[in-house]
Amino acid sequence: MSQDAALERIRAVAPTSRPRIAVLLGSGWGGLTQQLADAQRLRYAELPGFPGAGVAGHAGELWLGRLAGREVAVLSGRRHTYEDGSADGMKGALCTLRALGIQVLVQTNAAGSLDPAMPAGSLMLISDHLNLAQRSPLVGEAGSGRFVDMVDAYNPALRQVAHAAAARGGIALHEGVYAWMLGPQFETPAEIRMLRTLGARAVGMSTVPETIIARWLGLRVLSLSLVTNLAAGLSDEQLSHAHTLAMAEAAGERAGMLLSAVVQALAERVG
Numbered sequence: 001m002s003q004d005a006a007l008e009r010i011r012a013v014a015p016t017s018r019p020r021i022a023v024l025l026g027s028g029w030g031g032l033t034q035q036l037a038d039a040q041r042l043r044y045a046e047l048p049g050f051p052g053a054g055v056a057g058h059a060g061e062l063w064l065g066r067l068a069g070r071e072v073a074v075l076s077g078r079r080h081t082y083e084d085g086s087a088d089g090m091k092g093a094l095c096t097l098r099a100l101g102i103q104v105l106v107q108t109n110a111a112g113s114l115d116p117a118m119p120a121g122s123l124m125l126i127s128d129h130l131n132l133a134q135r136s137p138l139v140g141e142a143g144s145g146r147f148v149d150m151v152d153a154y155n156p157a158l159r160q161v162a163h164a165a166a167a168r169g170g171i172a173l174h175e176g177v178y179a180w181m182l183g184p185q186f187e188t189p190a191e192i193r194m195l196r197t198l199g200a201r202a203v204g205m206s207t208v209p210e211t212i213i214a215r216w217l218g219l220r221v222l223s224l225s226l227v228t229n230l231a232a233g234l235s236d237e238q239l240s241h242a243h244t245l246a247m248a249e250a251a252g253e254r255a256g257m258l259l260s261a262v263v264q265a266l267a268e269r270v271g
């Protein structure tokens with residue numbers, strides 16, 4: 001199985017590494033890897049079952065290292081469903097990390113905001129999601145395990161830890177529902193009006209498939225969004241991937257501080 005082969009490769013490079021927390025980095029969140037001590041880096045291409053090359057702004061590397069003395073695994077870059085239509089691009093990687101002993105998945109992404117009170121540069125904790133793409137990474141799985149309970153998918157206790165860490169660091173952290181749209185095109189203003197009616201506060205093209213996989217694997221999940229823009233129709237701004245990356249970069253330092261504080265606080269709880 002590719003999972004065993006990937007695990008073997010990880011063990012060959014980092015034989016003593018036993019992280020309990022994995023962080024999946026989206027656009028704008030890459031700074032975390034620079035804070036790792038004793039870091040070992042593997043390219044996804046070396047790891048069977050991991051995704052191939054992705055989108056600009058995503059490195060495609062697994063890092064193993066220590067953050068403030070605590071072991072962490074960092075997935076830098078994800079496969080998006082809009083790349084080839086399949087929602088299970090990160091399944092092999094997450095199964096391998098589960099086998100390595102990971103218990104908590106911290107996800108990050110860039111998102112559009114549906115709330116003018118949460119402008120570009122804001123940080124939002126995801127409280128729940130809307131799977132509007134209506135795709136699942138579990139299609140084709142057999143057995144009763146695939147009927148995953150999605151209540152509290154974004155773990156309430158971990159969210160409390162994140163809010164406390166943000167407050168200690170003096171970083172404003174919003175919270176809200178994330179709507180997954182398939183992309184890769186941005187939304188229309190009519191779609192954004194629909195999402196607001198449905199109760200979404202942020203919109204993006206990722207994260208939900210990985211949350212489903214993680215819950216299927218029994219991992220606890222925490223997810224953070226970095227707002228790179230007000231969503232379509234809510235401002236005069238022209239949306240583009242370059243704009244997303246530029247805004248993500250501008251807010252990257254604060255995002256990195258929050259992520260590092262949150263991961264450290266979680267590590268103290270998870271061990």
Ligand code: HPA
Binds near residue numbers: 111187229232244
């Ligand atoms: N829509 C969807 N995905 C996004 C956006 C957006 O406005 N901004 C960053 N990712």
